[in-house]
Amino acid sequence: MRILLVEDERKVASFIARALRENSYAVDIAESGEKALELTTDVTYDAILLDVRLPGLSGIQVCRETAPAGHGSACAYVDGT
Numbered sequence: 001m002r003i004l005l006v007e008d009e010r011k012v013a014s015f016i017a018r019a020l021r022e023n024s025y026a027v028d029i030a031e032s033g034e035k036a037l038e039l040t041t042d043v044t045y046d047a048i049l050l051d052v053r054l055p056g057l058s059g060i061q062v063c064r065e066t067a068p069a070g071h072g073s074a075c076a077y078v079d080g081t
Contacts, residue, residue, distance in 0.1 A: 006059060013031070048076070
């Protein structure tokens, strides 16, 4: 299973990615909503884990942008509050 992790805090992204990789998931990391949209044009992801509060495009906006494009990826939101 290939997962796109969208998180702007590097330590948080590293922690989550490491845990996922230890459980045999392939993980790509995007540090912004814009980068996430760029990656989804080239790669098909089974799931996208999104920080709700990203600089620029929010995680919710990224999920809304990928759904109509027919990516078929399930979106899950991560919020540190």
